[in-house]
Amino acid sequence: xxxxxxxxxxxxxxxxxVVFGITMRDTPRRMVRYGLYCFVLFIGSAIVLSWLMFFIxx
Amino acid sequence: xxxxxxxxxGPGRSVAKDQGFVYLPLIxxxxxxxxxxxxxxxxxxxxxxxxxxxxxxxxxLLMQGKLYSNAHEILDLLGLVGDLGNGLLYxxxxxxxxxxxxxxxxxxxxxxxxxxxxxxxNVIAAVDAHNLRTGRKQG
Numbered sequence: 001x002x003x004x005x006x007x008x009x010x011x012x013x014x015x016x017x018v019v020f021g022i023t024m025r026d027t028p029r030r031m032v033r034y035g036l037y038c039f040v041l042f043i044g045s046a047i048v049l050s051w052l053m054f055f056i057x058x
Numbered sequence: 059x060x061x062x063x064x065x066x067x068g069p070g071r072s073v074a075k076d077q078g079f080v081y082l083p084l085i086x087x088x089x090x091x092x093x094x095x096x097x098x099x100x101x102x103x104x105x106x107x108x109x110x111x112x113x114x115x116x117x118x119l120l121m122q123g124k125l126y127s128n129a130h131e132i133l134d135l136l137g138l139v140g141d142l143g144n145g146l147l148y149x150x151x152x153x154x155x156x157x158x159x160x161x162x163x164x165x166x167x168x169x170x171x172x173x174x175x176x177x178x179x180n181v182i183a184a185v186d187a188h189n190l191r192t193g194r195k196q197g
Contacts (some may be wrong), residue, residue: 001086002165011117012172015110018180022103023186026197 006046008052079122083191087184088189091115094187111122114176115147122168125157137170143177 003011021035060162092108095101119125125148129135141148151157161167191194 001118008168012114012175015114016131016175016179018110019183023182024105031197047176052127 009043011041013046017042027031082187082193083187084184087187088143088180089101090181091145091147091183094184095190098187098190100187100190106118111144111176111183112147114143114172114179115151117150118172118176119156120162121169121172122161122163122166123171123173124159124161124166125151125173128151137174140174140177143179143181144173144181147180148177 007008017035017039020038021031025031025034083094083097086097090108090113092104092106095104095107124137126134126138126141129138144151157173158166158169161170186195190197
């Protein structure tokens with residue numbers, strides 16, 4: 001299995017967000033919202049940091 | 059003076075009084091991902107936790123990730139502790155000899171991290187099951 005960088009980030013963020021959502025909140029609705037929040041933060045921060053590193057490396 | 063019987067009080071804590079060994083969901087959840095929640099009849103949550111943790115562990119192995127077996131260096135020790143969080147998955151994995159001995163590619167390095175993080179997530183899930191069992195967490 002040789003996923004790309006971004007696929008790896010997606011898989012990682014998905015699995016971690018599911019666990020964070022379930023364990024950090026009490027009600028199903030809040031679990032889903034927190035899980036989505038974590039997922040977006042994971043992906044968003046990965047994209048922002050990637051662009052930062054791209055410009056630093058130039 | 060607080061005794062073991064009156065320490066457990068308040069809404070949602072009645073389960074802890076009725077049933078036996080209070081650490082069973084914690085131990086079961088550590089040994090088998092999601093088992094702690096299954097014991098508490100939280101089927102949906104348990105299935106999602108099991109799928110996520112098991113998925114990360116298997117993906118880590120498929121990416122040729124390494125299962126830490128010794129702790130010669132401090133970072134190896136941290137990796138070993140993280141891997142041990144996987145419970146029986148780690149023990150079975152070591153027994154079957156799966157996982158790479160040496161990390162040789164970038165993808166394998168990610169795979170190693172996937173396995174370590176799966177272990178840490180499993181510990182979080184087991185503690186969550188314990189909190190549900192004792193009534194510290196509602197739900």
